[in-house]
Amino acid sequence: MSRRSLMATGGAALAVVLAACTGKDPLAEQANAGDNKNYIAGDGSVTEYGAADRKEPVEFTGTLFDGKKVDAADFLGQVTVLNFWYAACAPCRLEAPDMQSLNTEFSAKGVEFLGVNVRDEKATAEAFERNFGLTYPSIVDKDGGVLLALTKFVPPAAVPTTLVLDKKGRVCARILGVADKGTLKALLTTALAEN
Structure with a gap:
């Protein structure tokens, strides 16, 4: 059996196994679609958590692309936006101009924007940031440390989140x-209006 037919057979078997395990899960259906878009897209849904329903403060540490270390505790006292992204993600490219626009509008009001790049090497991430004029920093999270740390508070579940x-x-x-x-x-x- 050729390598190509072996891989095709294995891929088909894997798809059948995954389909049997996933039921009606829309994220699993996207993963099984085989359209090679290389991301699990969210649907734009918004979940708000009332003050009484919020969990404890998030905890994470990371390193920015410029080498600076960051800790979730660094952002206490201000509203913070964490945006999970990577350069080849089409929805990330779509929202990038709006992220920068809101960063510009809200930074003077006490809002800190922080990207969390889940896939890229430094050169790729920096090219994306230059292309879209992003002025806020991003954490290098290729190992998934920040993503994993945040799943105990609320699962990001898609890119972008x-x-x-x-x-x-x-x-x-x-x-x-x-x-x-x-x-x-x-x-x-x-969030800014809250005490």
Whole structure:
């Protein structure tokens, strides 16, 4: 059997096994679609968490592409946006201009934007940032450390995912998929108004 036919047979068998295990899970259906888009897309759904329903402050550490170390505790006292992305992700490219626009609008109001790059090497990430004029930093998260750390608070579940942290460092909102600019602006305005 040739290598190509062996891989095709193995891939078909894997797809059957995965399909049998996944049922009606839409994320699993996307993974099994075989369309080679290389990401699990969110549907743009927004989940807001009332103050009484929020878990404890998030905990993570990471390293920015410039080598600087960051810790979730560094962002306490301000509203923080965590945006999970990577350069080849089409929805990430779609939302990047709006992320930068909101970063420009809200940075003076006490909002900190922080990207979490889940896949790219430094040169690729920096090219993306230059192309879209992004001025906020990103954490290198190829090993999934930040992503994993945040799953105990709220699962990101798709790329892109945008999390809004309140001033106490707790997740107050999550957007799965492309963050609509108006929606994210409203979430930030609400979070800033909280005590």
